[in-house]
Amino acid sequence: MSDNKHHADAAQSHEEHLREKHLMLDPLPRGRMNEMVMESMMEKPTWKFWLVFGFLAFVVVYFLFYQWGVLIVKGQGEAGVMRPDYWGIFLVNTVFWIGISHAGTFISAILRVFKAEFRRPFTRAAELMTTFGLVQAGFSIFMHMGRVWVFYWLLPYPNQRMLWPNLHSPLTWDLLAITTYLLSSTMYLFLPLIPDVAMARDRSTGWRKNIYKVLALGFRGTEGEWTHLRAAMNIFAFAISPVMFSVHTIVSWDFAAATRPGWSSTIFGPYFIVGALHSGMGAAVVVLAVIRGTMKHMDYFVRGEHFDAIGKLMLIISMAWAYFFFNDYMVQWYGGDKWTQQLLHFHEAGPLGWMWFAMLFTNIVLPWAILWNPKWRANPWLVGFVGIAINVGMWFERYIIIPISVTINRMPFTWRMYTPGIEVPMGIGTVALFILLYMAASKLIPLIPVWEVQEGQMAHELKKFGRETVVSVSELE
Amino acid sequence: MIRPEEIKMSTEETGKWGMVIDQDICTGCQACVAACAMENNITFVGEEDAGYGRSMHWIRIERFWEGEYPEVKMTPQQPMLCQQCGHATCEPVCPAFATVHSQAEQLNLQVYNRCVGTRYCANNCPYQVRAFNWRDYQRPEPLPNQFNPDVTVRRMGVMEKCTFCIQRIHKAQDKAKSEGREVMDGEFTTACAQACPANAIVFGRVDNPESLVSQLSHKGHGVKHLEELGTLPNVTYFKGG
Amino acid sequence: MSEQFSRRDFLKLAGLGAATTAILTGCGPASRYVKREPYQQMPEYNSVGQSTYYATTCRECAAGCGLVVRTYQGRAIKTEGNASHPLNLGKTCARGQATLQGLYNPDRVTDPNKTGSAMEWDAAIQVVADALKKYKPDEIAFLMGMAPDHLFDLVTDMANATGMNAPIRFGALGMFEARATLSKAAETLFGQAGLPFFDVGGAQVVLSFGANFLETWLSPIPYTRGFTGLREAKTKLRGKFVQFEARMSATGGKADEWVPLRPGTEALVALAIGQIAAEIRGGAMPKAFSSVDLLDVASKSGVKLEALEHLGELVATTNGVLAIPGGPALGQSNGLAVAEAVLALNAFAENIGKPGGVYLSALAPNQTEANRPASAKEMQEFVEKMASGAFKVLFVHGVNPVFELPKSIDFKSAMGSVEQVISFATFPDETSAEADYIFPDHHGLESWGYQRVATGTAQPVLSGAQPVVSPFYNTRATADVLIAAAQLAGGKFAEALPYKDEVEFLQTKVSSLMSESDGSFTAPDAFTFMAYFQQYGGWWKNTDARLSSGTSGILNANISAEEAQFAGEGEFFFVPFVSPTLAEAGANKPWLQELPDPTTTVMWNTWVEINPETAHELGLHNDDMVKVISEVGEVQAYVYLYPAIRPDTIAMPFGQGHTAYGRYAENRGANPANLLGGHFNEAGDLAFAGMRVKIEKISSAVSGVGLSRMESRMGVYGEALGEEH
């Protein structure tokens, strides 16, 4: 008997344990949950929030926009670019931010397609990252242009001069890919937002209600509306995945298609995508940790299990990145081209060799050392730290690929080290703008897709087969 | 896109205008550099920018060292300028068609007014001979009196490079046409070749077997730089010695 | 357009608009709102939109190369070489190319002025006339540059007629070329003074003892052409070029064999090579070569005995050996012996007056005897006279002695002892800054004149100059000023210069050539002759007028086989050399500043060349700031680790370090003349390469501060690539 009771107790505690651990098994009443999300959003910002917000706003205005004005008036000479480093940190940042934006789509689209249930509470946060990241990438690439005021020449528009953008140029592909990506990811951000905005509309007053009213497009939650919305989201989830892959592949072609030692590498496409996911996952985990730590009720929605799941993904991606890095290195080295040899040696033993080793440490050693352990993996701050480290490492990777690699070319008479100038404050400005947009978003739209969580919770239940408590998930679609 | 059967061997003449530079007699005196700057309204950038790789020279003279003291030698001076490649790497990468191949003159053109300043062309140039206007470099009055009216004065944010003195090509062609004849070999030359005290630079039509430049470039020991990249450069170098 | 909104305002506004459009389009000012002014009267030979070309003579140095300047709508656009000029055959050096940057330099002297305050030309001429009248003729001194010759002739005429001191000429290039030494050595070979002419193009083996003939030496364009002839295997085998010097010059960089000998041992090495060659060839040992001991030479000079033997064999067995003395080799206490020893090699090679050999340069058409600029010793005497108050008025034209003379010859304070110093400087330099008056001459391209070609071509050439543009500022030709002042002064002065203006003077001087035979052109009358003279850019004879009858007596002369004496203390020999791109007066031209030095590729600055091994021992690195200390002074400059310099030698370029010379030159770099003491060789030339110096480290290199180089330190020297290259 006692044995039975013990078993029953154990089952009971196991069940509780499961509920505590998994959001999907720990449902709250729908009304309560909606309220929690609304409260987290409507919570009156503290003075700390405003302090940070004000500081970031200052950084954005001064470092990003004012300095950009200076850059436009005085020319690219304000930046550290020169011969042979015609490309500098602006393009590092472009690639970096496009990389960050990749994780958003990966989480919300790929994981949706593959029905990874742990994605549910943070698809919105990830999608925001995509859009906000792309904004920074766009800014960065325009900062880089010598005559940004004629940027529209890069767009195909009919004109009497019969001049068109050059479709042979990887930069034109880039522009098309990025604009496509920005448009589609914004739409893909918006579609799942509709039910939540509708929810917010029903629970708010004043100007907010007016805005949500417009954004909700009159969504009432009828069966027909849901069917259409689901269909649309499914289509987008499938459609946006190849866009995401293509975008970073095309970004990699900016380099891979060039005639430069160290750049002409056939493996750059997948290498860049994996790199993008690597930094993107790192960024996502940081965002989640911050949301969880600073916003009300978020410890309910974002739990250790999520960090654990993303941590696993990060570990796998880190391994994939290591594979591609080694593969690229191996092929470049084995090629035996004397300039490439020189370049590879310069990466390791040049004045910025420390950066190369730091990159390997933060991108490979650190994730592998920490993320293998399930307990450590469930610790938001630890995983968040790894996320930051990976992002630093991935930024280094792009720095090594761009300004450090272009130092070495086939004309040794021109080799020169790059010293950044105005790029540094402007780069910091983009980071500030990214955070600033996030902070604004956290107060304006529900960061948690409530309906998606509720949907998941409806589909999950604990069933007992004999003594065993088993999680069962029903098919919704 | 070039199909494999279209790829020409670099020994075949593909260009129209070409140059032969004899490194054995080039003394590195910089007369060509100065002549080029004067002819083409090239701006000076000042000590700091010049030392930081931002000088605007369209032609530079490279020299390296061989051996250690006392058996040290300067390698033959190597004037490096735009090689006016027949299959240039700078051209396809420009998103705005600002650097295009002139079908008429077989030169790599840089259309300043179309340039948006992505600097991809310069990045992709294996010879690193393109110069970017990093700033709006000022030439105080009355220095602008010297501007050559036949050459556009470039401002901030555009790429520039050697044009093989295309303004002289046009002028000579215009003159020849008005006189109802063809441009003769040696009738005109580029500013660098004209100034060179050592006569180390010869310019002319490489597609005319009679011209001095094509006869010289067919001499056995001429070298074209980085031709293994398939750029089909139109400048032939003699290392000599 | 409304009345209130005047056109001027509109243009101003539109100008703003134009500037904006200019930036937006990335190219020069959009011309929409510019105004165009027609000619009042279309100048002769001009037509709208067409360039006009004028032949003239380059004034960047005294060599006298012919230029053809392209002008467009009254502006000078481009200098090109005059293809029919026998000296340069259409070629120019970098300095000739950049001469327009002097013409349109923003810092020129715009008006006649008295210590900065502008005055009228009438008053200025009165000042000159008063000076001529007020003082006794022998209290009036003229100091002139090496160009232009017509002004020198004018002043000489004036001096001859009035008893005024004969004009003294000086130039830093002449000082660093040790022209007095060359001239004196030539005298022993040819029996008369003058500049020797070395036919590099016709030689098969050239041994150059320090002569930087591809840079600034004597007449670099024809020597470069000669070098091409030496190397080009057209009618003969590719010639061989051996350079002997302690620091690899741009010329030495082209050598097939570069022999880094110890400074001061050039004479020994030349004699030793002669001795070995004479032994190989057999016969009597020439007396000149007999005095040296080979082993002794090898140990003193640092040139291995095998190397000497190899060179001796080369000299003995090759036809067409040519030996050239020059540069720092002559600027030593034994400079004359070096010149004689090297010329003795030529005598041994039996190339005097033969193709590929040594000639005495032809005299220019209206020249009766060779004259040379003052040697440093003569300058010292001149300055001593100035300081003693012997001169009451000093006229300075075309030379900048405050900057160029060695520190030990204190021109600046001597100027204080002269009552009136009148400068005719076109450009505000250190000397004119100290002058009481500046009466600016036109820029060379705005000037009339002629220049005698001193050397470089077989033909006697009188190179003609004419204004290619009308004067840009309120300047006046010095010849005109002197003629006007002389007439005001009256008396002998007016008699000496009975001309209406400079052009009439020129015509008088030049038209005497009309009757000469074998000229490049003939003319029926003086006006036509003058017109042709301008059109062709000068007049020259079509005959080879070089003196080719030298003696080989030098072989039996007693040539002192002593090492040079070095002044001062310190562990380093000091080799100052003239910057090949800036030379003596190029520092005010921004594009010359931005030309990389041919050897170091440094732009816009001065450097100190040190052997990398030595630097390593001393703990010096590239871009460290060091102080170079000689017995008379010290200068500071950045270190350049130069792989081709002797470990016991340091070198510095001359050309920078101006305290006044326009915005592009001022306070830039250092002037090695501030290290030079008053030591001379037997011919009176400055022993500029005969000093020992110390160096002291001032500060270590700071990242981002230092020499601006064209070359990549990473790519060329393997720095920061993580490995020894």
Add this chain to the structure above:
Amino acid sequence: MIKKFFDWLKQPLGLIAVGIVFLALFSAATYGIYTTQQTPEQPIDFPHNKHISFGIQCLYCHPGASKGPAAGIPSQAKCWACHNQIVKTRDSALLAPLKDAVMSGESIEWVPVAIVPDFVQFNHRAHVAAGKNCEDCHGDLTKMTIYENPQVFNMGWCLNCHIETAGDDQEKLIKLSDCGTCHY
């Protein structure tokens, strides 16, 4: 406060106000652009039509057009050479600026009208040699006093004519549509 303002804007009067402001801005901008496209005032109201009616050829005053890149403005001496001999024009008030300029030796400051940007290398000679008449580009000057552009000289207009001129001649088309023909 802001809400009130927006509410006010929404009522008809507000909408009209918005419309007026918009129209005002739009017209100001249009006018601004319009003024830049106007033929500028010249120091002398030069009557091209009168000169042509006297039978003076274009090339008489602008001879550069057949010889080189620039057609050129005649020198003042050339103008005065004729006008000096005609009693009516010698003392005409209309020609006072010319007379003053000739007497004082100062230049008349004409404002160029038919111009292209500096990055366009235009050559009159080639166009004249190719059989273009002056009026093909510069319009019918018998109907103009001071010169006005008959159309905007922009690249589309140039290129159109170049392509039409080339017709089916491939070689000519390559030459005439090459960027380097006009831009260097």
